[in-house]
Amino acid sequence: MPELPEVEVTARALAQRLDGRRVDAVRIYNRQLRWRIPASLARAVTGERIEHVSRRGKYLLWHLDSGVLISHLGMSGSWRVHEVQSAPARRPHDHVEFSCEGALARLNDPRRFGALLWHAHSRGDVLRHPLLANLGREPFDSGFDGPWLFAATRGRKSAIKPLLLAGKLVAGVGNIYATESLFEARIHPKTPAERISQHRYERLAQAIRRVLSRAIELGGSTLRDFAGADGVDGRYTRFAQAYGREALPCPRCATPIRRWVQGQRATYFCPRCQRL
Numbered sequence: 001m002p003e004l005p006e007v008e009v010t011a012r013a014l015a016q017r018l019d020g021r022r023v024d025a026v027r028i029y030n031r032q033l034r035w036r037i038p039a040s041l042a043r044a045v046t047g048e049r050i051e052h053v054s055r056r057g058k059y060l061l062w063h064l065d066s067g068v069l070i071s072h073l074g075m076s077g078s079w080r081v082h083e084v085q086s087a088p089a090r091r092p093h094d095h096v097e098f099s100c101e102g103a104l105a106r107l108n109d110p111r112r113f114g115a116l117l118w119h120a121h122s123r124g125d126v127l128r129h130p131l132l133a134n135l136g137r138e139p140f141d142s143g144f145d146g147p148w149l150f151a152a153t154r155g156r157k158s159a160i161k162p163l164l165l166a167g168k169l170v171a172g173v174g175n176i177y178a179t180e181s182l183f184e185a186r187i188h189p190k191t192p193a194e195r196i197s198q199h200r201y202e203r204l205a206q207a208i209r210r211v212l213s214r215a216i217e218l219g220g221s222t223l224r225d226f227a228g229a230d231g232v233d234g235r236y237t238r239f240a241q242a243y244g245r246e247a248l249p250c251p252r253c254a255t256p257i258r259r260w261v262q263g264q265r266a267t268y269f270c271p272r273c274q275r276l
């Protein structure tokens with residue numbers, strides 16, 4: 001399942017290839033994604049210039065002249081960009097194709113849990129869109145730091161790991177990255193959020209940024225052929241320090257890593273150096 005690093009890599013790749021180009025034509029082969037692609041979408045975007053492609057949480061935002069295309073990769077989505085002259089034949093599950101002044105951008109999504117929606121500027125700031133308005137802070141924004149995490153978790157008795165996964169504190173940090181960040185910050189995943197000090201939250205904010213940056217760099221090395229649906233995650237687990245390493249020695253203290261299931265998600269931690 002695409003996580004924040006894949007979406008970031010995809011946003012950068014789309015921006016690199018498409019920023020400044022005009023949308024000449026849109027072909028929709030299958031409208032039935034998680035929500036039906038609106039019938040008005042092709043008309044709304046044809047002829048528009050792509051100012052920039054960015055990311056918010058796990059949403060890709062294509063900023064066009066008169067609105068924003070909102071794209072989510074769901075469980076199995078991916079975008080690919082080809083030059084028209086060298087484009088391969090359309091593959092199964094390529095549901096949408098944008099022609100943009102010599103480039104073809106195709107959305108592939110076998111399981112069709114992704115989304116493609118249009119938000120006209122006339123409807124207000126896209127960041128207030130119901131899908132985006134309640135997302136947590138961006139991990140790379142300056143407002144995401146120890147003092148803010150500390151303040152936001154006073155009175156929160158929930159364990160820190162499911163709270164991170166819920167996405168209301170920080171946007172887009174999935175299971176692997178939450179597990180690894182807590183390991184690096186030496187915080188036990190079961191620690192009640194309100195019991196973590198500001199100092200430890202500062203360590204956690206830095207760990208989250210480090211872990212995500214590393215994953216984005218790994219994905220960035222395959223920018224040319226694009227992030228596949230689980231490319232970055234799959235590669236990241238090879239470098240993981242705790243995730244997927246049950247019974248193997250902790251890289252810090254050699255204690256065997258433990259695994260247990262917390263809220264239906266596998267969690268890995270070092271019982272010695274991750275404190276409650």
Ligand SMILES: [Zn+2]
Nearest residue numbers: 250253270273
């Ligand atoms: Zn350890």
